[in-house]
Amino acid sequence: MHGTVLYGPRDVRFEEREDPKIVEPTDAILRLPATCVCGSDLWPYRGLQPIDSPTPMGHEYCGFVEEVGSAVRNIKPGQFVVGSFAASDNVCPHCQYGYQSSCEKREWMLRAQAPYLRVPLASGTLVPAPDLPSADLVPSLLATSDVLGTGWFAADAANVKPGGTVAVVGDGAEGLLGILSAKQMGAERIIAMSRHEPRQKLAREFGATDIVTERGADGVARIRDLTKGVGADSVLECVGTQEAMMQAIQATRPGGSVGYVGVPHKVDLDGAQLFFSHVRLHGGPAPVRRYLPHLIGLVLNGKINPGKVFDLVLPLNQVAEAYKAMDERRAIKALLRP
Numbered sequence: 561m562h563g564t565v566l567y568g569p570r571d572v573r574f575e576e577r578e579d580p581k582i583v584e585p586t587d588a589i590l591r592l593p594a595t596c597v598c599g600s601d602l603w604p605y606r607g608l609q610p611i612d613s614p615t616p617m618g619h620e621y622c623g624f625v626e627e628v629g630s631a632v633r634n635i636k637p638g639q640f641v642v643g644s645f646a647a648s649d650n651v652c653p654h655c656q657y658g659y660q661s662s663c664e665k666r667e668w669m670l671r672a673q674a675p676y677l678r679v680p681l682a683s684g685t686l687v688p689a690p691d692l693p694s695a696d697l698v699p700s701l702l703a704t705s706d707v708l709g710t711g712w713f714a715a716d717a718a719n720v721k722p723g724g725t726v727a728v729v730g731d732g733a734e735g736l737l738g739i740l741s742a743k744q745m746g747a748e749r750i751i752a753m754s755r756h757e758p759r760q761k762l763a764r765e766f767g768a769t770d771i772v773t774e775r776g777a778d779g780v781a782r783i784r785d786l787t788k789g790v791g792a793d794s795v796l797e798c799v800g801t802q803e804a805m806m807q808a809i810q811a812t813r814p815g816g817s818v819g820y821v822g823v824p825h826k827v828d829l830d831g832a833q834l835f836f837s838h839v840r841l842h843g844g845p846a847p848v849r850r851y852l853p854h855l856i857g858l859v860l861n862g863k864i865n866p867g868k869v870f871d872l873v874l875p876l877n878q879v880a881e882a883y884k885a886m887d888e889r890r891a892i893k894a895l896l897r898p
C-alpha cells in the first residue's frame with residue numbers, strides 16, 4: 561500500500577510502504593474508509609516541531625476490522641470501530657480513572673494517513689459501533705477519534721455546566737468542536753474568538769452566541785465587557801501558544817476553569833500571575849477513549865454532526881495538498897479518501 565510520510569518542513573510524500581500486519585496478539589488491522597489531517601500535524605509540517613527522520617503521519621482513524629490477533633476478545637472482523645490517537649489497554653489504574661491517554665501501556669498512534677492501519681491493544685483501544693454506519697456518517701465518526709474527543713475534553717476539563725458562560729480560544733477544528741461540546745453540555749453563552757468569517761459561521765452553527773475578533777489583551781478586555789467585567793466560567797484553550805494560554809487564563813473569572821488541549825509550544829506560565837488569577841487549570845492529551853462510546857452514540861442518533869469541520873475532501877494520494885491547504889488556512893480540516 562501507499563502511506564503518508566513527512567520528510568521535513570513542507571515535504572509530505574505519499575509513498576510505497578509495507579502493508580500493516582498483526583505483530584502482537586493484541587493487535588487489529590483496520591481498513592480505513594477515510595482519514596484526515598490534524599491541526600497538530602501542522603507543527604512538524606511547519607518545522608516548529610523538528611523530526612529526526614522520515615515520519616509516517618496520521619493518528620485519527622475509524623474503519624472496518626479486517627483481522628485481529630489471537631488475544632483480541634471483544635473486537636471482530638467486519639465490525640466498524642473508532643479508536644483514539646493514544647492506544648490504551650483500558651484496564652490499568654490510569655485507564656480506570658478515565659485517563660486512557662496516560663495508560664501505563666500507552667502507544668501514540670502514527671501511520672493512519674493510509675488505507676490500512678495496525679492498532680495495538682485493540683481490545684482496550686477500539687470501540688465498535690453497534691451496526692455498520694451509513695457512509696454519510698463516516699466523517700462525523702472519524703471526527704470523534706480526535707478532534708471532537710479533544711474538544712469535548714477541553715469543555716469537560718473547563719468544567720462547562722448547564723447555564724454557564726464559556727469562551728473558546730482558537731477557531732481551528734478543535735476550537736469549533738469545543739463549541740459544539742459546550743453547547744451539548746448545556747452552556748448558555750458561548751463566546752468564540754475568531755477573526756475568520758467562514759469559521760465564525762460554523763462557530764455559530766455549532767452553538768456560539770458571541771464572536772470576539774480581537775486577540776491578546778484586547779480580546780481579554782472584550783470578553784470582560786461581554787461578561788459585565790467578571791470573566792467566563794469556563795475557557796477552552798485550543799491553540800497551544802503563549803498568547804492563547806494567557807488569553808485563556810485572563811479571560812476566566814476567579815474560581816473559573818481553563819481546559820487546555822492545544823499542544824504547548826514555548827508556553828511559560830508565571831507562578832505569581834497564576835497564583836493571583838485564582839483559576840483552575842486542567843488539560844493535556846485528551847483521554848478520548850473515555851468519551852468515545854458517548855460521542856459515537858450522539859453521532860449515530862443524529863444529535864451532532866461534527867463532520868461539518870471537514871470543508872475539504874481529497875483523494876488520499878493528494879495528501880500533500882491537504883497539508884498545504886490547512887497550513888495556508890484555506891481549509892479548516894481536510895478529509896482524505898483512500
Ligand SMILES: [Zn+2]
Binds near residue numbers: 649653654656664
Ligand atoms: Zn491503561
